[in-house]
Amino acid sequence: MAVSKITNWIDERTGLLSRSRNVVEIPGGARWRYGCPAVLAFLFGIEVLTGLLLWAAYSPSTRTAWESVFYIEHVMVFGSLVRGLHHYATHAMVVWAGLYLLQTVWDGSYRGRREVVYWLGLVMLGLLFVFSQTGYLLPWDQRGYTATQVATEIVASTPVVGESMQQLAKGGIDFGHHTLTRFFALHAGLLPLLFTLLAVARWQLVKKHGYGPRRDLPEDHATVSYWPDQAARDGVLCLMTLGIVAALAVVETAPLGPPADPTVSYEAARPEWWFLPVFRILHIPGMDTFVAAQGIPGAIFGVLAILPFIDRGKSGRWLARGFVALVFVALGGTLGLTLYEDFVAETDSGQAFRVSYDSGKKNADRTVALALSPTGIPVEGAAVMLREDPLTQGPVLFAQYCSGCHAYNEHDGLKNALSEAASAPDLGNFGSRDWIKQSLVAFDEQFAPLANVSEESDHAEAAAAILDGDMKYWSEDHRDILLERPTELDALVEYLVAQSQRADITVDESILQQGREIFVDGTLSADSEIALCIDCHEFQEVEAFGFPGEVFGEENYAPILTGYGSTEWVRQMIADPATHYGDNNAMPAFATQLSESQISLLAKWLTGNFYREIESTEPVDR
Amino acid sequence: MTSEQPSRRNALTRVTAALWAAAVAIPTGIGAVFSLDPILRKKASTGPRRDRVTSLESLPEDGTPVDFPVLADKVDAWNRFTKTEIGRVWLRKMPNGQVLAWNAKCPHVGGLIDYKPGADEFICPLHHSLFDTDGKRINKVAPRPMDTLDVEVKDGIVYVAYADFRLNVTDKEEIG
Numbered sequence: 001m002a003v004s005k006i007t008n009w010i011d012e013r014t015g016l017l018s019r020s021r022n023v024v025e026i027p028g029g030a031r032w033r034y035g036c037p038a039v040l041a042f043l044f045g046i047e048v049l050t051g052l053l054l055w056a057a058y059s060p061s062t063r064t065a066w067e068s069v070f071y072i073e074h075v076m077v078f079g080s081l082v083r084g085l086h087h088y089a090t091h092a093m094v095v096w097a098g099l100y101l102l103q104t105v106w107d108g109s110y111r112g113r114r115e116v117v118y119w120l121g122l123v124m125l126g127l128l129f130v131f132s133q134t135g136y137l138l139p140w141d142q143r144g145y146t147a148t149q150v151a152t153e154i155v156a157s158t159p160v161v162g163e164s165m166q167q168l169a170k171g172g173i174d175f176g177h178h179t180l181t182r183f184f185a186l187h188a189g190l191l192p193l194l195f196t197l198l199a200v201a202r203w204q205l206v207k208k209h210g211y212g213p214r215r216d217l218p219e220d221h222a223t224v225s226y227w228p229d230q231a232a233r234d235g236v237l238c239l240m241t242l243g244i245v246a247a248l249a250v251v252e253t254a255p256l257g258p259p260a261d262p263t264v265s266y267e268a269a270r271p272e273w274w275f276l277p278v279f280r281i282l283h284i285p286g287m288d289t290f291v292a293a294q295g296i297p298g299a300i301f302g303v304l305a306i307l308p309f310i311d312r313g314k315s316g317r318w319l320a321r322g323f324v325a326l327v328f329v330a331l332g333g334t335l336g337l338t339l340y341e342d343f344v345a346e347t348d349s350g351q352a353f354r355v356s357y358d359s360g361k362k363n364a365d366r367t368v369a370l371a372l373s374p375t376g377i378p379v380e381g382a383a384v385m386l387r388e389d390p391l392t393q394g395p396v397l398f399a400q401y402c403s404g405c406h407a408y409n410e411h412d413g414l415k416n417a418l419s420e421a422a423s424a425p426d427l428g429n430f431g432s433r434d435w436i437k438q439s440l441v442a443f444d445e446q447f448a449p450l451a452n453v454s455e456e457s458d459h460a461e462a463a464a465a466i467l468d469g470d471m472k473y474w475s476e477d478h479r480d481i482l483l484e485r486p487t488e489l490d491a492l493v494e495y496l497v498a499q500s501q502r503a504d505i506t507v508d509e510s511i512l513q514q515g516r517e518i519f520v521d522g523t524l525s526a527d528s529e530i531a532l533c534i535d536c537h538e539f540q541e542v543e544a545f546g547f548p549g550e551v552f553g554e555e556n557y558a559p560i561l562t563g564y565g566s567t568e569w570v571r572q573m574i575a576d577p578a579t580h581y582g583d584n585n586a587m588p589a590f591a592t593q594l595s596e597s598q599i600s601l602l603a604k605w606l607t608g609n610f611y612r613e614i615e616s617t618e619p620v621d622r
Numbered sequence: 623m624t625s626e627q628p629s630r631r632n633a634l635t636r637v638t639a640a641l642w643a644a645a646v647a648i649p650t651g652i653g654a655v656f657s658l659d660p661i662l663r664k665k666a667s668t669g670p671r672r673d674r675v676t677s678l679e680s681l682p683e684d685g686t687p688v689d690f691p692v693l694a695d696k697v698d699a700w701n702r703f704t705k706t707e708i709g710r711v712w713l714r715k716m717p718n719g720q721v722l723a724w725n726a727k728c729p730h731v732g733g734l735i736d737y738k739p740g741a742d743e744f745i746c747p748l749h750h751s752l753f754d755t756d757g758k759r760i761n762k763v764a765p766r767p768m769d770t771l772d773v774e775v776k777d778g779i780v781y782v783a784y785a786d787f788r789l790n791v792t793d794k795e796e797i798g
Contacts, residue, residue, distance in 0.1 A: 003639075046649050053653050067700040075700075077663050078656040085649065228631070228638040235641030242645055376702030 065140035084249025109212025141257035146269030394605020431565035443475035500565035
C-alpha cells in the first residue's frame with residue numbers, strides 16, 4: 001500500500017532498506033533472549049537523544065549546575081519527563097547489560113572465533129559504569145558530590161599514579177568548577193564517542209560472524225535473517241522497556257538531592273544501586289580501598305575475560321555458568337544486605353542513614369520551594385539560599401546551642417530528646433497568643449524549668465529570684481480575675497501580640513484598643529482592675545494600628561517589653577539578655593559565641609520570619 | 623513456503639515496522655516538545671513597567687538630551703538579578719516641564735544611538751541613521767522614528783515605562 005510505495009521509493013534510490021534487511025544471520029532461529037543487544041542499542045539511542053536535549057539546558061559550574069537541573073526538572077515543559085527518561089534509561093541499561101552477560105555465558109556466544117566481539121562487549125560494560133559515575137556528579141547535589149568524593153578517593157588508591165590521577169579527575173586539589181567541566185566533557189563528549197566506536201566495531205564483527213550459535217545446535221538447523229523474526233521480538237522488548245522507563249519517569253521523578261555543600265555532613269550518601277556491593281565491601285572494617293574497589297572488580301572482569309578459554313567441553317560450560325551465577329548471587333546478596341541495613345535494620349547506623357535520608361529530602365524540597373519563590377535563586381547559587389533559610393538552619397542551631405537549657409515542643413529542635421532535663425522555658429510556642437496568655441495567668445508553670453538550674457551555675461540566683469519574683473506573684477494574684485473575663489484577657493493578649501508585628505500572626509484589630517486600655521489603665525471592667533503592667537515594665541508601644549508609639553514606665557526595673565516577641569527583640573535577647581532583663585537575668589549572652597548571622601537565623605526562626613509557600617500563606621494564627 | 627506464509631510474513635513485517643516506529647517516535651516526540659520550551663512557555667507579562675531613572679534636576683534646563691541606564695530586576699532562567707542594566711534611554715527636559723524619553727536602541731538593527739553635545743541631531747554609529755532632537759528621522763536608514771517611552775514625573779523623580787521594540791520594521795511593536 002502507501003507505506004510500501006514510500007519504502008520502495010526510498011530503497012530504489014538509497015538501497016538502505018534492502019541492504020539492512022538481510023544483514024545478519026541467526027543460526028537456529030530467532031529467540032527472545034537474543035534481544036539484549038538491540039534493547040541496549042535502543043536505550044543508548046534514548047540516552048543520546050535525551051542527553052543532547054538536556055545539554056541544551058544544562059550549565060556545568062558550581063553555581064549553576066544544580067540550578068540549571070532544578071530549572072529543567074521544575075520549570076521547563078516536559079523537562080521532568082526528559083530528565084526522567086535519561087535517568088531511568090541508565091538503570092534499564094544496567095539491568096539489560098546484566099541479562100546480556102547471563103545470556104552470553106549461558107549460550108556460550110563467544111565460541112566460534114567470537115572472542116573479540118565478547119571482549120568489546122566487556123569494555124562497553126565498563127564504559128557504562130564510567131558513564132553512570134560521571135553523570136551522577138553533574139547535578140552537583142549532595143548525593144553526586146559525596147559519591148564522587150568517594151570515587152576519586154578510590155582513584156587515588158591506585159598504586160604509584162593514584163594521587164596524580166585523582167587530581168586530573170578533580171581538575172585540581174579541590175572540587176570546583178573544573179571538576180564539573182571535566183566530568184561533563186567525559187560524559188557528553190569522550191565516552192559517547194568511544195562507546196559508539198566500540199559499538200560500530202562490534203557490529204561489523206557481528207555481521208561477519210553472525211549471531212553466536214547457541215549450544216547443541218542440530219546439524220540441520222535453520223538460519224534466519226534478522227528481519228523480521230528477530231526484529232519483531234526486539235521491537236516488543238524495546239517498546240516494553242520504554243514503557244517501564246517512561247512510567248518510572250512519570251511516577252517517581254528522577255531524584256535531585258539538596259545542593260552540594262561540603263560543610264554539611266550527609267550520612268545518606270550512596271552511589272546508585274549497581275555500585276552498592278562495592279560500597280558495602282569498602283565499608284568492611286579494615287578493608288583496603290584499592291582491593292575492594294579496584295582489586296575485586298578487576299579480578300571478576302579478568303575471569304570474565306578468559307571465560308571463552310575456560311568454556312570448553314561439557315565441564316567447561318558448567319564452570320563458566322557456575323562462575324557467572326556465583327558472581328550474580330554474591331552481588332545480589334550484598335545489594336540486598338546493604339538495602340536491608342540502610343532501610344530496615346534497627347541499628348545506630350541504619351537509623352542515622354534514615355534520618356539523614358529524610359532530612360536530605362526535606363532540604364531538597366525546601367530548596368526547590370525557595371527557588372520557586374518570588375526572590376528566586378541568588379547569583380551565589382542555591383546552596384547559599386539553604387544556608388540562609390531560617391526554617392532550615394534555626395532548628396540546627398537551636399539543637400546545638402539552645403537545647404542545653406531550652407526545649408522546643410519537648411524536643412531539641414531536631415526531634416531528638418534533650419540530653420538533660422530542661423532548665424529554661426519551652427520555646428515551642430514562643431511569642432504566640434498562648435505563650436503570652438500563659439505568662440500572664442500561669443507564669444510559674446511557664447518558667448517552672450528554671451528550678452532545674454544547678455546551684456553552682458552563675459545564674460542560679462537569678463533563676464531562683466524569677467521563680468519567687470514580682471511577676472510570679474502578679475500572675476498568681478490575677479489568675480482568677482483574668483480567667484473569669486476571657487474577652488478582656490483576649491484583648492490584653494491581642495495588644496501584647498501586636499507589639500511583635502509578626503508576619504505570620506493576623507492581629508484582630510477590633511479588640512486592640514480595649515487591650516491597650518487594660519494595659520495602660522489597668523481597668524478590666526466597671527468593677528475590676530489589675531495592677532498596672534506599666535508600673536513595673538518599661539515599654540514603648542509599637543507605632544502601628546493607629547497607635548502613636550507612646551512610651552510608658554521609663555526606667556522601671558522589670559524586663560523591657562518594647563517590641564516584645566519581634567525578631568529584633570529575640571535577636572537582642574540571644575545576643576545579650578541583659579538588654580531586656582538587666583540584672584534579673586538567668587540566661588548567658590551569646591554574642592561572643594554565635595556570629596551575627598547565626599543569631600539572626602535563630603531569631604527569625606523563633607519568630608516565624610521566613611518564606612512560606614503559596615498554599616500556606618494563610619498566616620499561622622498562633 | 624505454503625501459501626499461508628507470505629501473508630503471515632507480511633503481517634509480521636508490518637507489525638515489526640509499527641513496533642519500531644513507535645519505539646522511535648515516542649521519545650522523539652517527547653524530545654521535540656521539550657526542545658520547543660522557549661516558545662511553549664511564554665512568560666506571563668507583568669503589566670506596564672515603572673522604572674526609576676533619574677532626578678528631574680539632573681536634566682539640563684536647555685533641553686539637551688542626556689542618556690541614562692535603566693536598572694531593574696531581571697529574571698534569567700533560574701536567577702533573579704537585582705538592579706541590573708536592562709537598557710538605556712535618552713531624556714530631554716522640555717521648556718514646559720514635560721520630559722521626553724526614547725529607547726536608546728536604534729529601530730534599524732539595534733545600535734546604541736549617540737548624541738554629540740551642542741549638535742542638533744541623534745546619530746547611530748552603525749549605519750549612520752540620523753534623527754532630530756524630537757526623535758524624527760532625518761534620513762531613511764531607520765524604518766521608523768526613535769521609539770518613544772511613557773514618562774511619569776513624581777516628587778522630582780523621573781520614571782520611565784521601559785520597553786523594547788521589534789527592530790527593522792516600520793511599525794512600533796513591543797517585544798515581550
